[in-house]
Each structure stands twice: as C-alpha cells, then as structure tokens.
Amino acid sequence: MKKIAILGQPNVGKSSLFNRFARRRIAITSDMAGTTRDVKKEIIDFDGKEAELLDTGGIDDSSELFRRVRNKAIEAAKAADIILYMVDGKALPDDRDKELFYRLQRLGKPIALVVNKIDNDKEEERAWEFGEFGANNLFAISVSHNRRVGQLIEWVKNHLDEPEAALLDLVPDEADALENLIAQFDETGTLQEEEDLSEIGVAIIGRTNVGKSSLLNALLGEERAVVSDVAGTTIDPVDEKMTLGDKTVTFVDTAGIRRRGKIQGIERYALGRTRQMLERADIALLVLDASAPLSELDEKIAGLVDEYKLGCIIVLNKWDEALGSYEEIVDELRYRFKFLSWAPVITVSAKSKKRIHKINDMILKVFENYTRHIPTRELNEVIKQATIRHHIPSHKGKPVNILFASQYAIKPPKIALISNRPRGIHFSYIRYLTNQLRENFDLEGTPVILIPKRRGEREEESE
Missing domain, CATH: 3.40.50.300 (P-loop containing nucleotide triphosphate hydrolases)
Known part of the structure; x- marks a missing residue:
C-alpha cells in the first residue's frame, strides 16, 4: 500500500486537506500554529485504490518541540511514496519552504506543490509566484472552498498506479511535467472538475x-x-x-x-x-x-x-x-x-x-x-508551428526555447509557456504568439494571457 505524506509550515491547511481527502473530520484544525504535532495516519479509499495518508506537524524551527515535529515530518516524507508540500497562497514565497522543497525533490519521488487558499479566479495569478520553486506539479487550490481539490486527488490517484507512457512525443520528464501541470483539463480541453458556468x-x-x-x-x-x-x-x-x-x-x-x-x-x-x-x-x-x-x-x-x-x-x-x-x-x-x-x-x-x-x-x-479550454495537443501544435515560422530571438547570446504550453485557467484563458529562459521571451513575441492563437481559435471578445514560466530553478541559474 502506498503512502502519501502532507508536509508544510504551520497553518497552511494540511489538516484541512487531510480531512477533505478522508471526507470526514479526523484531524483537528485550528488557527493556532502547531495544532498537529504527531504524524496522523488514515487509510483512504481513492475510488477503489487504497493508500495510507500521513498528516504531519507544521515544519518550524522556533523551539525544540517544533524542531522534533519537523524531524518527524521529514522522516514521514522519506517513508512516503507520494509527497504533497503545502504553502499558503496568500503569503509570499518563503525561502525555508523553497529550501525544503528542493531537498524533498531530490528524493526522486512524485511530489506536488500545493498552493492553498487560492479562493477565486482573481487570486489565481498569486499561485504563479511560487513558480520559482521549480515544481513540475503545481496545484492552486482552496481547501476551505473545495476549489480544485478534485484535480489534486486525480493527480494522486494517477500516481497510485504505474506511470503511463509519455505524452505529445516529448521526452519522458517533459511529458510528466505536462501531464501534471494540466491535470485540471482532459485531452479535449474540458475541465475534469466541472465549474458552474451557468x-x-x-x-x-x-x-x-x-x-x-x-x-x-x-x-x-x-x-x-x-x-x-x-x-x-x-x-x-x-x-x-x-x-x-x-x-x-x-x-x-x-x-x-x-x-x-x-x-x-x-x-x-x-x-x-x-x-x-x-x-x-x-x-x-x-x-x-x-x-x-x-x-x-x-x-x-x-x-x-x-x-x-x-x-x-x-x-x-x-x-x-x-x-x-x-x-x-x-x-x-x-x-x-x-x-x-x-x-x-x-x-x-x-x-x-x-x-x-x-x-x-x-x-x-x-x-x-x-471560458474556452483549448485542447492541449492543438495548443501545442499551434505554438510549435509559430516558433518554426519565427524563431524566438536569443537572450544574452543563449537560445530560448518553449518546451510546451499549458492552459491552466479560464475567465479569461490563461496559458503558461514553459521555457528554459522565460525572461528571454520578449513581450513583442508574446503578442505574436497571441495573434497566432487568435488566428487558429475563436477567441473574439476575450483577452488571452500568455505567461512565460520556467520548468525549474536550475534553468534559471544557468542564464
């Protein structure tokens, strides 16, 4: 049976997520930092796939007690098969979170960065501030509003089985990144978790x-x-x-x-x-x-x-x-x-x-x-052909590539351009790509937002 560990600093919503996964109130939730101290365990049935869910204490070094709690949380992560690292989406990215997330990534296990407290579409942009973590799998959710939690659950369920073949003729690591970044959409471009668009x-x-x-x-x-x-x-x-x-x-x-x-x-x-x-x-x-x-x-x-x-x-x-x-x-x-x-x-x-x-x-x-969802394959084909017709100018003498594109939100359509050097994509080239999308898809009456993002910190450091 696989184990799933939920980690993060105090008061980011770990116990609330634990309860949401369990579909009942098991872990005590409170605004008081340090409410959870021991690792709480529960067998969860994910539509016939059972896994052991571990709710760890908040990671904090402010006292000897919290340091022991922190060590227990890291031990739980090492013993787990899947790691969910939670951060507070209403706060700025924290260097301590970033450092620990890098450390956990090196374990080589499926790991998702869960940005909690993103309560509505207007707050969606804040989640992308956490792109500097270099997470291949980033989920912007609100546990309290049950917003997009289903997408995270689907990602977890996919990792309870053996990994599937790569997508879109990409190399395997890029395919995994694409599959998880667009977990909220199926191949037709439809949200897996239906939104009320009435x-x-x-x-x-x-x-x-x-x-x-x-x-x-x-x-x-x-x-x-x-x-x-x-x-x-x-x-x-x-x-x-x-x-x-x-x-x-x-x-x-x-x-x-x-x-x-x-x-x-x-x-x-x-x-x-x-x-x-x-x-x-x-x-x-x-x-x-x-x-x-x-x-x-x-x-x-x-x-x-x-x-x-x-x-x-x-x-x-x-x-x-x-x-x-x-x-x-x-x-x-x-x-x-x-x-x-x-x-x-x-x-x-x-x-x-x-x-x-x-x-x-x-x-x-x-x-x-x-509210349009552009099918992933069609989106990437248009971007690919656009970059072939007009290559992206180099940045400081170094080549700039778009590895893949992924729509991550609607109202209006928002598309991440995953690049080795996102800062090298000039706004004029963004405008060119936007026009190419408008020529290929009916987007009359709506803005379209393209945001260059990096896949990981190492690419950024190499610039």
Whole structure:
C-alpha cells in the first residue's frame, strides 16, 4: 500500500486537506500554529485504490518541540511514496519552504506543490509566484472552498498506479511535467472538475450620459433603471437578471464615470463600488456615444476592461445620430483602443431598441470564448508551428526555447509557456504568439494571457 505524506509550515491547511481527502473530520484544525504535532495516519479509499495518508506537524524551527515535529515530518516524507508540500497562497514565497522543497525533490519521488487558499479566479495569478520553486506539479487550490481539490486527488490517484507512457512525443520528464501541470483539463480541453458556468456577470460601463441605463432598459424590455438627461443619475450599481438560453445573465448598470476633477461627493463612493462590480464581472459592455467625439476619458474607462481582464463588447450607442460613417468611427476606435483590438463592435440605438438583440447573442458568444479550454495537443501544435515560422530571438547570446504550453485557467484563458529562459521571451513575441492563437481559435471578445514560466530553478541559474 502506498503512502502519501502532507508536509508544510504551520497553518497552511494540511489538516484541512487531510480531512477533505478522508471526507470526514479526523484531524483537528485550528488557527493556532502547531495544532498537529504527531504524524496522523488514515487509510483512504481513492475510488477503489487504497493508500495510507500521513498528516504531519507544521515544519518550524522556533523551539525544540517544533524542531522534533519537523524531524518527524521529514522522516514521514522519506517513508512516503507520494509527497504533497503545502504553502499558503496568500503569503509570499518563503525561502525555508523553497529550501525544503528542493531537498524533498531530490528524493526522486512524485511530489506536488500545493498552493492553498487560492479562493477565486482573481487570486489565481498569486499561485504563479511560487513558480520559482521549480515544481513540475503545481496545484492552486482552496481547501476551505473545495476549489480544485478534485484535480489534486486525480493527480494522486494517477500516481497510485504505474506511470503511463509519455505524452505529445516529448521526452519522458517533459511529458510528466505536462501531464501534471494540466491535470485540471482532459485531452479535449474540458475541465475534469466541472465549474458552474451557468451565470454570466455583465457590467455596463461608460462615462456619464452615454445611455447606459437606457441600454439596460432596452436589454430587459422594461423600465428598470431611472433614465434622465441629468448626468450622474445612476449612483448605486443596479443589478438586474434575465435568462439567455441556459444562462442566467446579471446586468450591472454602473455609475457613469467623470473626469477625476469633476467627481463630487457621493459619486466618489459610486466609483469605488463600480470597481467592486468589475471584480465580480465576466464581461463589460463598454458603451460609447456615437453622436460625440471619442474622448480621453473614454480611453481611461476602456482601460478598466484591460485592468480587470474582462471579456468585452464595444457598444456604439445613439447610432442614429452618429458623427461619421461606420468605417471612420471604427477605424478611430481601433486606433485609440489598440489594447481592445479583439473586442467586437455593435452599433445600437437604446431609445429605439434597434439592433439590441445582437448584444444578447454576442454576450453568449463572448462568454463561451472567455471560458474556452483549448485542447492541449492543438495548443501545442499551434505554438510549435509559430516558433518554426519565427524563431524566438536569443537572450544574452543563449537560445530560448518553449518546451510546451499549458492552459491552466479560464475567465479569461490563461496559458503558461514553459521555457528554459522565460525572461528571454520578449513581450513583442508574446503578442505574436497571441495573434497566432487568435488566428487558429475563436477567441473574439476575450483577452488571452500568455505567461512565460520556467520548468525549474536550475534553468534559471544557468542564464
């Protein structure tokens, strides 16, 4: 019977993970550091595969007692067949963790770095700060929210059997790294642990008096938001729900944004609340007034879409009073909003409800792309062909290679480029790869984030 050891510093969630694996409360959990001191053992049934799970005490050198606890934990790791090393995702990477993780890696056993307390998609980026550990198998989870714990369990179950053949014609160690890094996706690009994608959050943003509330009323088919020619009528964000196909869409009509010098009194609070809404949104309807010239403020508001990494649809309202032709206005818009070149443009008249139905259809399409999982094999084939057409420039005279690519998150699609010298991949080359992905996959309306990552510390040291 194989043994699985859970290690880490105090208060990172080891006992909570132990209980989650056991599906019942066995280990005592507490915010007090040092609650677990002895190694706790339990036989766990992983869908017919039994293993002995070891919950070790927190690794700490602050006292003689904790040093003994630490030694017991390391002994448990040496006796184990699989090691799960846990860290606190809300804290910065710790040198003591890094040093011990390297030491445990040298044991030559399957080992995963488990970054706990990653409670939502917005916190996902923090997990990649732990890339400097050089872990081939990194899982960003939240035990308390049961978020992506299933992916970690699947990885453990895979290692209870004999290892399988390498993937994607890579050399064996690269195949293992790829298999474990993308454990959350199957070969079709579908999450193994299903996420709830039945709800879409849509924020309606724009400067004052561009017609956001009128647009909301037109989308809902009834007067839900107060409409007035007085700028600043909407202060509190207004939430309204409607059903589109099998999705529930929550529209948020946010307060109109003015130039900073003109924001007065309660509008300051409204701006803060608008930002809170954007943190929870999936898609922004960026509403612009086609009857007035584009302004610097429009550009700044558009920048919020980029800041919060939202899907986006650009809505040109008051089209029946447009200042120019479609080509002229869109050309200027694309020039001013280069960072939103991927966002579709729809012309409407909220007052007469012309072409409003097109927004509903586009919301569903953009959300599909915002939550898109690109099949791993297809993703790597596109990246491979792109690097053959245009080689990555060398970095400080040394070659730069992308070993493989792996999508690790959605909302929006986030892709890790595992490289021998990630710092050598210039942002202009990232832009080139992003364009190649857009040419091969339908990613209209969503940002795509490519992040170069290293496979291990040794590659970084060799630069």
